[in-house]
Amino acid sequence: MYGPNNGVVLYHYSFSPVARRVLWYLSLRGIDYAECKQPPVLPRPDVATLGIKYRRIPLMAIGRDIYCDSRIILRKLEALFPDSALSASTGEQKAVEKLFEIWTMEAGLFPRASQLIPTSMPLLNDPHFTKDREDYSGRSWSKEQIEANRPEALASIRSAFKVLETTLLADGRDWVLKTDHPTLADIEAIWTFDWLNGLKGALPRELISDKKYPKVFAWIARFNDALKASKAKAPKPATLKGDVAAERIFNASFVEKDLAVDPADPLGLKRGTEVEVFPVDSGTHHRDQGRLIGLTEDEVVLGIQAQGKELHLHYPRTGFRVRAVAATGGTPSKL
C-alpha cells in the first residue's frame, strides 16, 4: 500500500523516547516501513533536503505527505492502516487514550521527566549537545540548572507513578484498557515511565522502584515482553540513506487527497494564504512557511515547494501556531 514499505519513511534516532512511541506502534501492528536514521542534534541535512524547517524528531512520510509530531503520526497510522488498529473502541476508552496523550505531552509530564536526565550522562557533558538542546527547549541545560530542577521534577514524577499505581492499574489488570493485548492507550501512557526506568540514574530507587509501585513496574516489564514478541514477528525495517529516502518521497503520490480549509475556522484563514506554522512548546524558532491547504479542528496542512516539487506537511492543531505571514508583526500571546 502507498508504495515500497507501505510508503512509510520514519525519520528518527533510536534514543528518542518520543520516536519510540511510533516504533512501538509499528512493531505492535506489524506494519512494514522504512527508516532514515538521524543524528541527535542539528544539522539534519536529510530533513533540510525536503525543505522542512520543523526540527523535532520524529517525522514520518507516508507517500508524499509528511507528518510532523508523534501525535499526528499515530493518529494517521490508525486512519491510513485501519485493519486491526490498536485504538480503543468505546467512547470511554477513547477518552482515556486521549487524556493519557494530553497528560504526557501538553500537561508536561515528559518535560518534567527530561529534567531527570542524570548530569553524569556523557551527552550532558558535550557542549554541542547542550547548546543544541538550549535552542530546542529555550531553557538552560547547564548542570547547575539541571541539579536545581531535580527535586521538584522528582516530586512530580513520583506522584505520576502513584496515579497509575492507585487508579487504572490498581485492580491488577494487564493493560490500561483491560484488554488482552497492549493498545494505543498503553503506548500513550507508558512511554515517559518506560524511558525513565531505562535511563540509568534517573530514578532514585529508594523513592521509585518495583517495591513502591509494583503494578507500574510489572506493567512496564509486560509491555517490553509484548514488544519483544511482536518485534520478532514484524518485518525488519528498511534503512534508507537521506538521498534515497528523499527520492522515494518526491516520487510518491499524495495519500491524502481531500484536504480543505474550514471556512468557519476561528482564525479566519483562507485556503492558499501564505502562512507559517511552528510548535509553541519546543523547537519554536524553526518555522515552516507555505500555502495553507488544510485546516480542521485537529490538523494544519501546508503545501511547500522543495526541489521543484510540492510536499504536504501536516501538523496537529494543539501546541502549534499558524498565522498569515503578512501578519507576523504583532507579539503573539503565549498558549
Ligand SMILES: N[C@@H](CCC(=O)N[C@@H](CS)C(=O)NCC(=O)O)C(=O)O
Ligand atoms: N510533541 C512532539 C515532541 C517531540 C520531541 O520532543 N522530540 C524530541 C526528541 S525525544 C526532540 O525533537 N528533541 C530535539 C531534537 O531531536 O531535535 C512529538 O510528539 O513529536
